[in-house]
Amino acid sequence: MNCTIKLSAALLLAASYCSTSAAATPEEAKQLGSTLTDFGAVQAASKDGAIPAYTGGLQSPPSSYDPAKPGVLTDPFSDEKPLFSIDAKNVAQYGDKLAAGVKALLAKYPATGC
DSSP states (O other): OHHHHHHHHHHHHHHHTSOTTOOOOHHHHHHBTTTBOTTSOBOSOOTTSSSOOOOSSOSSOOTTOOTTOTTOOOOTTTTOOOSOOOOTTTTTTTGGGSOHHHHHHHHHSSOOOO
16 A cells, blocks of 8 residues: 555656646657657667567457456566566666666665565
């Protein structure tokens, strides 16, 4: 419960920093569907290969999907394993993958129990 409250508060705080008047420029709009996804994200893989290229999302149901239970959601990525886990103890090792605000939160709240 405590972890849920902390996560909810963090998400609300992050959302409050988003611009409410964000709009795509004409140049950005031209890239939709080519170099950008229909939602505006970069389609290409990351330079280090840690994030694969976007190819359109799920093309078929996950192997764990049971058609007899159409309302039950399954995890389409259940076979994937985390590459690493970042916490206050190893933030220096993975600091290049974190924003300054996340580093500050880990420094201020090193052990959340989540």
